[in-house]
Amino acid sequence: MDVDSALAANLAGIAGQDPTGGMHHHHHHHHHMNLSSAVATATAAANVIDPNIGLAPQGGEDIDPKKTCIFCRRSFSHPGSLGRHLDLKRGTRMHPAEAVDQLRGDVKRRGDIVEIKARRAKRAKEYNARDEVKERAKTRRKEKDRSMRAREEAKLNFLNRLGLPALPPHPSxxxxxxxxxxxxxxxxxxxxxxxxxxxxxxxxxxxxxxxxxxxxxxxxxxxxxxxxxxxxxxxxxxxxxxxxxxxxxxxxxxxxxxxxxxxxxxxxxxxxxxxxxxxxxxx
Ligand SMILES: [Zn+2]
Known part of the structure; x- marks a missing residue:
């Protein structure tokens, strides 16, 4: 698959169409994208951006979906440039605003969600660790206190068991x-x-x-x-x-x-x- 056919397949996928043909047959769908098809577009676009689902290089030429605009097929040297391109072209005929927003938002959100989840998990782990440490320290302290109390009491018991000699009033x-x-x-x-x-x-x-x-x-x-x-x-x-x-x-x-x-x-x-x-x- 070359660059063109790969992107065509992508676009067909975005529009919910058969990538092997039928593009013309369902052409009207492409021009009258409603919100739900925009969501489908974004989902498909997000999948494209996911490197795991990204197109396998075929026919020698690599397509980096992070650097290639799925709407106009332009390639960029850096993903950031693609982002700026999407911002710039948003709302043009080739770059429907909802689809671009969905794509951009989804990319951001996906990243954020992963990050937030990781951050939350880390925080929870740290908190639990702190809690465990505190709990352990508390138990240790309690055990130490109890042990010290017992030691003092044991000493007293020893002294009390030991005699308390006194001189009688009239000793021999x-x-x-x-x-x-x-x-x-x-x-x-x-x-x-x-x-x-x-x-x-x-x-x-x-x-x-x-x-x-x-x-x-x-x-x-x-x-x-x-x-x-x-x-x-x-x-x-x-x-x-x-x-x-x-x-x-x-x-x-x-x-x-x-x-x-x-x-x-x-x-x-x-x-x-x-x-x-x-x-x-x-x-
Ligand atoms: Zn473009």
Whole structure:
């Protein structure tokens, strides 16, 4: 197909005619194009402009429908020139205004619609992405808050489980030794004068002027040691053993040495337990 016959076929298609002939037969349609045939023209013209539907090059010569006027067959070096040509010739006998408008408008709209759709899709995607990010950040924040709350509560629980040792109003001498001396200074056997000397050093009120308790404790230690000296050897062993147990209980509370030794794990387990409990309560 050469340029002329290709364009003739186009024009025939635009007019809704058989491109292989019959152009003369239906010639009157061509001159009395109503609005619906103008739409058909534009649709056909748009199809021509679509490169996918564009005419396949036949007989060697290429026709670029973007650069060729479908009305007068003029070719242009640039699609923009064809546009200007259509604007200029619009309304002439060869270039019916409605058909040109439809063609130009359709070309513009087609492009616009694709662009608008792409823009809308992009915007929606961006928005959704932002929304998802926000939602994820919110969830993370909530989880972090919950985890921090659980951690604080776990620490409190640990401290509460740990003993809260207090000095009784009338403590025994062994209990005062166990209460004020670190375990490394606890005697192997029931405490003696030497232990009392260590205790008085620690409780010396002149070393703790800011804390009046030490005066009271120092005098309590004196009374307790005096009483302790009255006890027989086997009674001393019995009291010493009993008071060591009391000290351990006062220190550990309801925890075990095992719990105390793995306190980090204990805290983590407790934290998990609290979160699981909270999860169950919110169900
Ligand atoms: Zn033209």
């Amino acid at each position: 001498f062994p209990y005062m030794v166990l209460y004020f001396l670190p375990p490394s200074q606890w005697p192997h056997d029931p405490p003696t004068q030497e232990t009392y000397n260590q205790l008085t050093l620690i409780l010396d009120p002149s070393m703790h002027l800011e804390d009046e308790h030490f005066i009271d404790w120092a005098s309590k230690a004196k009374v307790a040691y005096d009483n302790w000296q009255q006890l027989g050897k086997s009674k001393k062993i019995e009291v010493w053993n009993r008071e060591q147990r009391s000290a351990a209980e006062a220190a550990l509370g309801t925890l075990t040495l095992y719990d105390l030794g793995r306190r980090e794990d204990w805290l983590m387990d407790e934290e998990k337990r609290l979160i699981a409990m909270e999860g169950m309560q919110s169900m």
